[in-house]
Amino acid sequence: SYEVTQPPSVSVSPGQTARITCSGDALSKQYTYWYQLKPGQAPVMVIYKDSERPSGIPERFSGSSSGTTVALTISGVQAEDEADYYCQSVDSGGSYVVFGGGTKLTVL
Amino acid sequence: QVQLHQWGAGLLKPWETLSLTCAVYGGSFNEYSWNWIRQPPGKGLEWIGEVSHSGSTNYNPTLKSRVTISGDTSSNQISLKLTSVTAADTALYFCARRKRDHYGTSTWAFDIWGPGTMVNVSS
Numbered sequence: 001s002y003e004v005t006q007p008p009s010v011s012v013s014p015g016q017t018a019r020i021t022c023s024g025d026a027l028s029k030q031y032t033y034w035y036q037l038k039p040g041q042a043p044v045m046v047i048y049k050d051s052e053r054p055s056g057i058p059e060r061f062s063g064s065s066s067g068t069t070v071a072l073t074i075s076g077v078q079a080e081d082e083a084d085y086y087c088q089s090v091d092s093g094g095s096y097v098v099f100g101g102g103t104k105l106t107v108l
Numbered sequence: 109q110v111q112l113h114q115w116g117a118g119l120l121k122p123w124e125t126l127s128l129t130c131a132v133y134g135g136s137f138n139e140y141s142w143n144w145i146r147q148p149p150g151k152g153l154e155w156i157g158e159v160s161h162s163g164s165t166n167y168n169p170t171l172k173s174r175v176t177i178s179g180d181t182s183s184n185q186i187s188l189k190l191t192s193v194t195a196a197d198t199a200l201y202f203c204a205r206r207k208r209d210h211y212g213t214s215t216w217a218f219d220i221w222g223p224g225t226m227v228n229v230s231s
Binding site: 001030031033035037042043044045048049054086088089090094095096097098099100101102 | 143145147152153154155166167168169170202204207215216217218219221222223224
């Protein structure tokens with residue numbers, strides 16, 4: 001089955017830039033979406049269609065895509081950004097949804 | 109403001125059937141596809157499947173043999189049934205809406221999520 005791969009963890013100090021990658025063969029053909037999960041809360045989409053920022057999401061969140069790798073970048077990380085982040089896409093045929101394994105962002 | 113409310117049995121024994129319901133309040137039901145997604149404790153998100161506004165369904169191949177998702181346009185509710193559960197089905201279950209873009213086309217993004225329902229499977 002199709003899989004997308006994320007690093008399990010990323011750590012940064014406040015004010016620094018965090019970059020979380022997501023890799024998968026179909027990511028060059030299908031859009032990727034990014035979600036922020038905090039304990040006890042529903043997921044929140046922070047990046048839409050590789051690089052668009054939904055309404056209400058701070059400008060420090062950005063997305064990029066290059067070939068089969070996409071990235072979520074958080075510039076000027078704040079303590080409140082500490083969370084799990086998941087990339088999500090679909091298989092190349094657009095038949096089923098796949099999530100990355102998640103990346104735990106720790107703000108030191 | 110669209111809100112999703114979820115409910116269902118939170119404790120099951122092995123081999124029982126999981127049954128959850130998600131109600132849509134404050135927005136259109138008929139124009140969207142509605143999904144179920146779960147997160148086992150300490151693990152990542154897993155897509156279970158969806159039901160479209162037309163009633164067509166699409167399931168994760170790994171769960172397809174045990175899953176039924178249906179929608180009721182008269183009550184603006186969707187339901188999830190998962191048969192023959194095991195401990196591996198213990199998870200926080202979310203319902204979620206697939207986002208439509210500004211052309212009205214359904215995307216694969218999930219823009220509205222329910223609060224989640226924890227389901228434990230234990231003998």
